[in-house]
Amino acid sequence: MEFRFQRRIRLAPGVRLNTTRLRPGLSLGPPGISLLIRRDGEGESLPVDLEITASGEIRYRHADGTRMTMAEAREVRRCAEGELREALGAHCEALNAQLDRLPRLHEQAPAPDATGYHPRSYPEPPPTPMAETRPAWWQSLWAPARLRHHRENAQREAQHAAAYRAWEWRKAEFDAREFQRQQREDEASWDDPDAMQQTLVERLEELAWPRETLIDFELVDDCRTIAVDIDLPGPEEMPDRRWSMPAKRIKLSPHRLTVTRQRQLYRDYLHGVAFRVLGAAFARLPRIELALVSGYRCLNDPAAEGGERRYLFSVKVTRAQWQGLAFDDLPGLDPGEALAGFALRREMTRGGELCAITPFEPDWRWR
Known part of the structure; x- marks a missing residue:
C-alpha cells in the first residue's frame, strides 16, 4: 500500500528524525544498569554492568561486556550490597514510572490558546x-x-x-x-507550508515520546486541514509487567499485568498519542481549522516501505470542538472518551481489542 501522505517524521526517545522505517530490537528484560563499585580498602572503583533478565535475575558483566565468573559476582555482592540494592531499587521505580506514564500521554498536550x-x-x-x-x-x-x-x-x-x-x-x-x-x-506558521511543517516537527520533538513513533502527515485545503497517520506499536510491544525489589535478594521481581489491564493500557496509550498530536497541531498551527488523525499497525515487515496497514482508529476534529475541552484539568480527562465526543471511527470487541476500520480521508466539503 502506498503512503497516503508525503511528509514523514520519526520520533523516539532521544528524538531523531529519519526518512527510513526501522524499529529498534526488543530485549527480553528491562534495560540494564552501569555502576562503579568501590572495593574494600582500595581507592579504585570497579565498573560493573548489571544485565537484568526477563525474570528479574541479575547477570554481572565487566565494562567490556564479558560475563563475570560466579566468584567475581559474589565478591561484587559482598563488597557493594548496599549500593546494588539502592541502584536496583531506583531502577525499579523508574521502570514502574515509565509504565505509569503510558496512559497519561495526553497530559502533555498544549492548550489550543498556547x-x-x-x-x-x-x-x-x-x-x-x-x-x-x-x-x-x-x-x-x-x-x-x-x-x-x-x-x-x-x-x-x-x-x-x-x-x-x-x-x-x-x-x-x-x-x-x-x-x-x-x-x-x-508569523510564517500562518501561511507558509514549509514553516508549518518545521514548527510541527519541532513541537512534536519536544514532547517525551516513550516509544518510537512514526508519523506521516499532509497539509491540504490551503493549509486549513492537516491529515496525520501514526504508525502504532502492537500490543506485544507494550510493557506487560510491574517490578518490585525483594527484601532479601539482589534481584527484581516481575509481576505480570492482567490481560484486561494490558488491553486498557494499550488503548489509553493509543488514544493519548492521538490526543497529543491533535494538541500540537491546533496549538502550534493557528491556520489549521480541521485535523484528521488516524492510527494504524503495519501487518508485515515493519522495515519494508509501503507495507499493508491495519487502521485501528480515525478521528476528525474541528478547532471549535477542540477548544471546547477542559484543558485546565487534563489529568482528570479520559482521552478515549474525549475522542469519542468527536467524529470517531473505532470498533472494539467485548474483550476490549481494537478492530480494523476504514480511516477518514481529507474532504474539502466539510466547511
Missing part, C-alpha cells in the same frame, strides 16, 4: 575566568622562574579568552536560531 514561541536562554554558562596565580617567593628572586611563571599566567589567560570567544559564537548561533524560530512560529 500559540507563539518564547525563546529559550542559552543553557551553557560562560567559561569560568582563570585566577592569576601569584609567584612563589623564590620565583620572584630568580628571573628565569619569574619569566616562566609570567608565561604560564599569560597562556592560561589566552586559553580562557579563546574559550570565551568560542562560547560567545555558540551563544550567538543559539540565540539566532531561537529568534528565527520565534519569527517562524509567530
Whole structure:
C-alpha cells in the first residue's frame, strides 16, 4: 500500500528524525544498569554492568561486556550490597514510572490558546575566568622562574579568552536560531507550508515520546486541514509487567499485568498519542481549522516501505470542538472518551481489542 501522505517524521526517545522505517530490537528484560563499585580498602572503583533478565535475575558483566565468573559476582555482592540494592531499587521505580506514564500521554498536550514561541536562554554558562596565580617567593628572586611563571599566567589567560570567544559564537548561533524560530512560529506558521511543517516537527520533538513513533502527515485545503497517520506499536510491544525489589535478594521481581489491564493500557496509550498530536497541531498551527488523525499497525515487515496497514482508529476534529475541552484539568480527562465526543471511527470487541476500520480521508466539503 502506498503512503497516503508525503511528509514523514520519526520520533523516539532521544528524538531523531529519519526518512527510513526501522524499529529498534526488543530485549527480553528491562534495560540494564552501569555502576562503579568501590572495593574494600582500595581507592579504585570497579565498573560493573548489571544485565537484568526477563525474570528479574541479575547477570554481572565487566565494562567490556564479558560475563563475570560466579566468584567475581559474589565478591561484587559482598563488597557493594548496599549500593546494588539502592541502584536496583531506583531502577525499579523508574521502570514502574515509565509504565505509569503510558496512559497519561495526553497530559502533555498544549492548550489550543498556547500559540507563539518564547525563546529559550542559552543553557551553557560562560567559561569560568582563570585566577592569576601569584609567584612563589623564590620565583620572584630568580628571573628565569619569574619569566616562566609570567608565561604560564599569560597562556592560561589566552586559553580562557579563546574559550570565551568560542562560547560567545555558540551563544550567538543559539540565540539566532531561537529568534528565527520565534519569527517562524509567530508569523510564517500562518501561511507558509514549509514553516508549518518545521514548527510541527519541532513541537512534536519536544514532547517525551516513550516509544518510537512514526508519523506521516499532509497539509491540504490551503493549509486549513492537516491529515496525520501514526504508525502504532502492537500490543506485544507494550510493557506487560510491574517490578518490585525483594527484601532479601539482589534481584527484581516481575509481576505480570492482567490481560484486561494490558488491553486498557494499550488503548489509553493509543488514544493519548492521538490526543497529543491533535494538541500540537491546533496549538502550534493557528491556520489549521480541521485535523484528521488516524492510527494504524503495519501487518508485515515493519522495515519494508509501503507495507499493508491495519487502521485501528480515525478521528476528525474541528478547532471549535477542540477548544471546547477542559484543558485546565487534563489529568482528570479520559482521552478515549474525549475522542469519542468527536467524529470517531473505532470498533472494539467485548474483550476490549481494537478492530480494523476504514480511516477518514481529507474532504474539502466539510466547511
